[in-house]
Amino acid sequence: MRWLVLILCWVWPAQGLTRIPLSRMSSVRTLLRASDRLESFVRDHQPDIFNRRFAQCYPPGIPSLRLGKSSERLYNFMDAQYYGPISLGTPPQNFTVVFDTGSSDLWVPSSYCVSEACGMHERFEAFRSSSFNHDGRRFGIHYGTGHMLGIMSREVLKVGSVMIQNQEFGESVYEPGFVFVMAKFDGVLGLAYPSLAEEIGNPVFDSMMNQNSLTQPIFSFYLSKSKLNGDHEGELLFGGIDETLFTGPINWNPVTLKNYWQIKVDSIQVQGASSFCPHGCQAIIDTGTSVITGPTVDILALQQLIGATPTSIGEYLIDCTRLQSLPEVTLVLNKVEYVLTSESYVRKENLGDTEICFSGFQAEDMPSSLGPVWILGDIFLSEYYSVYDRGQDRVGFAKARHTH
């Protein structure tokens, strides 16, 4: 028997764990601002403003914009910052994607796409791949800037060292708007629940679980503002938890609605006083956005509490010289306090020689059947290492270890 075990171990080397280095790059918002095109872009495209303006016209609890699916967010990836590599096909064709816990589809640009955005990015060439499987169904994804259209295909997907056979994915043939032209990523790889992926089929992580690629049905994100080991700013680990990247215990939160990675928030406090959602509310953990969003009334009050003042395009400025004196914002999740100092919730951008400071909080009215929803993006996730557990349907957080 013993030699059989030995042979098995030799044939199947340590599988079940794969590390994806993540790079932090400028968001589309930052790039637009640097090229002086942000204001006109927001004026022409910003659906949030529409949403905000007309939110009060709808009864509470009703999604303020109905676009077919009730779960649909007006998602635009304007603030996405962390990207990593994948490959599709045989021989492999490489793409850079946003690993996004706030959606569930995988798509990359198609070689048949003639949109300006596709011209700026890697495009999948089905005719160059020997493992390509035609599916042919069409898909559409609604983004804040318009409707993306494409066709579905199946391919060998390689994520780190994991090979997934016959993965459904979308090849976009039409990509709307300017965001995708500016974006530093080619496509998106969604890591939320399958119920959010009606458009394209089996999400990648479900395929990984079904094809027994992982020892544990979990993945973990480490996001940092500075470089880790000198070459990248973050790490996505499939199949495990990297104990070297955080300190203290992991505190778990049950998923309340298996759609997004949605959990309950006990309360949100500013400088110790309970200020928002005193009776509890909901939060989505979203690696595809950099900010923290909440209901408009709460965010407006919060901006006042941190002394942020609005610009003409709905961003909120903070005086950089005042950062030291700003209050802490504390989220209470499953009885555990998560403190954000101004160093973490203020976003700094350099415009020429000037440093500008923005509030990392944005209004986005996103109702759910369980109450108003906050979105916790990279501002939160770069302070707290996050673990997504599909086996026990829970999200864990621990204090991220940073080297600055």
Ligand SMILES: *[C@@H]1O[C@H](CO)[C@@H](O)[C@H](O)[C@H]1NC(C)=O
């Ligand atoms: C694709 O990425 C892999 C791993 O980073 C690299 O070894 C390979 O050369 C890349 N292929 C192409 C065509 O760029």
